[in-house]
Amino acid sequence: xxxxxxxxxxVVSAYLLPLVLRSRHPAFLRTDPNGYVVxxxxxxxxxxxxDLQPGQPASAQISLLTGFLPHHGEPLHLSAVHTESGAxxxxxxxxxxxxxxxxxxxxxxxxxxxxxxxxxxxxxxxRSERQGLMLDTYLGKSVAESLMAGRWQRGGERREVTVLFVxxxxxxxxxxxxxxxxxxxxxxxxxxxxxxxIEAHGGLIEHIAGDAVMGIFGIGESDxxxxxxxxxxxxxxxxxxxxxxxxxxxxxxxxxxxVGIGIASGPAAxxxxxxxxxxxxxxxxxxxxxxxxxxxxxxxxxxxxxEPTHSLWQEAxxxxxxxxxxxxxxxDERQVALKGFRDxxxxxxxxxxxxxxxxxxxxxxxx
Amino acid sequence: MIQKKLCMLGAFxxxxxxxxxxxxxxxxxxxxxTTVGVxxxxxxxxxxxxxxxxxxxxxxxxxxxxxxxxxxxxxxxGLLIVADGTxxxxxxxxxxxxxxxxxxxxxxxxxxxxxxSDLLSEWEVRPERIDELSRSGWEILRASxxxxxxxxxxxxxxxxxxxxxxR
Ligand SMILES: Nc1nc2c(ncn2[C@@H]2O[C@H](COP(=O)(O)OP(=O)(O)OP(=O)(O)O)[C@@H](O)[C@H]2O)c(=O)[nH]1
Ligand SMILES: [Mg+2]
Numbered sequence: 001x002x003x004x005x006x007x008x009x010x011v012v013s014a015y016l017l018p019l020v021l022r023s024r025h026p027a028f029l030r031t032d033p034n035g036y037v038v039x040x041x042x043x044x045x046x047x048x049x050x051d052l053q054p055g056q057p058a059s060a061q062i063s064l065l066t067g068f069l070p071h072h073g074e075p076l077h078l079s080a081v082h083t084e085s086g087a088x089x090x091x092x093x094x095x096x097x098x099x100x101x102x103x104x105x106x107x108x109x110x111x112x113x114x115x116x117x118x119x120x121x122x123x124x125x126x127r128s129e130r131q132g133l134m135l136d137t138y139l140g141k142s143v144a145e146s147l148m149a150g151r152w153q154r155g156g157e158r159r160e161v162t163v164l165f166v167x168x169x170x171x172x173x174x175x176x177x178x179x180x181x182x183x184x185x186x187x188x189x190x191x192x193x194x195x196x197x198i199e200a201h202g203g204l205i206e207h208i209a210g211d212a213v214m215g216i217f218g219i220g221e222s223d224x225x226x227x228x229x230x231x232x233x234x235x236x237x238x239x240x241x242x243x244x245x246x247x248x249x250x251x252x253x254x255x256x257x258x259v260g261i262g263i264a265s266g267p268a269a270x271x272x273x274x275x276x277x278x279x280x281x282x283x284x285x286x287x288x289x290x291x292x293x294x295x296x297x298x299x300x301x302x303x304x305x306x307e308p309t310h311s312l313w314q315e316a317x318x319x320x321x322x323x324x325x326x327x328x329x330x331x332d333e334r335q336v337a338l339k340g341f342r343d344x345x346x347x348x349x350x351x352x353x354x355x356x357x358x359x360x361x362x363x364x365x366x367x
Numbered sequence: 368m369i370q371k372k373l374c375m376l377g378a379f380x381x382x383x384x385x386x387x388x389x390x391x392x393x394x395x396x397x398x399x400x401t402t403v404g405v406x407x408x409x410x411x412x413x414x415x416x417x418x419x420x421x422x423x424x425x426x427x428x429x430x431x432x433x434x435x436x437x438x439x440x441x442x443x444x445g446l447l448i449v450a451d452g453t454x455x456x457x458x459x460x461x462x463x464x465x466x467x468x469x470x471x472x473x474x475x476x477x478x479x480x481x482x483x484s485d486l487l488s489e490w491e492v493r494p495e496r497i498d499e500l501s502r503s504g505w506e507i508l509r510a511s512x513x514x515x516x517x518x519x520x521x522x523x524x525x526x527x528x529x530x531x532x533x534r
Contacts, residue, residue, distance in 0.1 A: 060370070063370065063407065063420075066370050066372050066442055067372050067441050067442010076441070077438070078439055079404055080427075081404055082405065082406040082407065111403055115401065118401050118403055118427075118433070119399075121430070122379045122401050123399070125379070125430060126380055
């Protein structure tokens with residue numbers, strides 16, 4: 001039952017206040033209505049502010065106040081002002097009768113956390129902007145222009161594509177056991193390693209959701225064999241990059257999380273959705289779901305691929321002499337039963353070895 | 368000494384921080400580190416025989432999660448609005464930010480910097496678009512924080528406007 005919230009009892013707020021304030025390095029400045037310093041105190045030095053002269057204009061002595069004093073009207077609050085000492089502060093300016101108060105509170109740790117999140121968000125937005133420009137070339141200017149006019153693109157196209165899903169194993173429990181900063185740092189190390197090989201092999205990132213990435217091959221490619229082969233090779237490169245990342249993380253005493261990959265090929269409806277500045281493309285179809293389900297079957301360092309992908313890839317290998325190195329790779333068949341699929345599915349599991357190939361792999365096809 | 372506040376405005380990752388770094392510290396880095404909140408830099412400038420202290424407010428770039436709060440702009444004497452020649456949407460953002468800034472602050476000198484001129488072959492902002500903006504009254508300068516091209520020029524042009532002469 002939720003009743004009306006009681007105000008915080010005086011004794012509780014009196015207990016909390018000094019506790020909260022101590023970590024915040026509060027500093028203050030009192031000026032007259034013209035912005036001349038009357039009194040100052042608190043941790044001004046923490047923000048690199050020294051030797052304030054009473055009776056002088058505050059903004060001539062503290063340059064970040066230029067333009068803010070004298071202050072009239074509503075209280076002013078600026079967050080994350082980088083001060084001369086390097087500390088980040090929230091700046092408050094408010095009027096109380098004849099006095100104008102300027103208050104600084106340290107918000108460095110909030111800033112750092114927000115910075116890490118914003119950084120990731122901006123990098124992803126830049127990536128999707130770049131993809132938007134790439135799509136203009138793939139799908140023709142007419143599509144781009146109708147989007148420019150702000151119209152929604154409803155029509156799609158049927159394409160033979162290869163869909164790749166990659167996701168970090170055990171990320172949810174990991175994120176529950178670690179601080180948000182640590183989780184973001186880890187994600188920022190893994191995501192590039194998962195995304196870059198996909199893009200480098202001509203795949204488009206359809207979406208990124210938390211610790212999972214979906215890529216599509218075959219949008220700008222007329223040949224479905226090449227698309228399937230590029231998807232598989234991209235998947236191998238993702239696993240190798242994760243292996244290299246683990247070596248670095250292990251050296252720093254950080255825990256290592258593997259990634260699993262699922263790949264499926266077949267027809268899908270692809271099209272652009274959204275408006276000009278927030279558009280992306282979407283692929284919809286049975287094989288998209290299948291790739292996601294196969295990804296769920298993949299253990300760390302595994303690619304689970306469906307039969308059509310395997311055949312297309314093999315055909316491409318026979319047709320084009322691809323000089324890809326497979327010496328660290330094993331391939332095996334695995335029957336999987338997926339919920340919602342009537343029959344047991346024949347899949348191929350490609351495993352990228354993390355060290356020298358263990359004996360347990362004997363019997364598997366080796367390249 | 369006279370102090371003048373100049374705000375850097377623009378979409379995220381257009382190069383606001385890089386332009387200030389180039390102008391104040393003659394440095395550039397390819398690594399992107401987004402700005403949260405505001406960083407203030409100072410530079411003394413000479414103009415028409417006078418020295419003024421320029422306070423450069425390098426603000427966070429706007430995106431859908433953090434809208435620019437116009438209270439940061441209070442007391443500005445000018446605006447340097449930055450767009451990225453390789454990203455057409457950043458020009459739309461520049462126009463929007465100018466409109467919001469001017470309606471909060473009243474008339475104020477401003478310039479548009481089209482940054483990343485070193486990547487001219489990858490520019491997606493077309494010459495027709497630039498002409499159209501000039502015709503509608505924008506003063507536009509091309510610059511590159513990476514090579515330094517046009518940077519000094521952009522800052523001294525806006526300084527001249529802020530110190531009250533020029534046009
Ligand atoms: N090639 C090239 N890259 C540039 C130039 N200016 C900036 N960059 C790069 O563009 C990216 C963004 O630059 P920033 O200066 O951080 O951009 P910003 O506008 O301050 O970004 P926010 O703080 O996120 O709003 C960085 O990777 C820079 O290295 C330029 O003139 N040429
Ligand atoms: Mg910046």
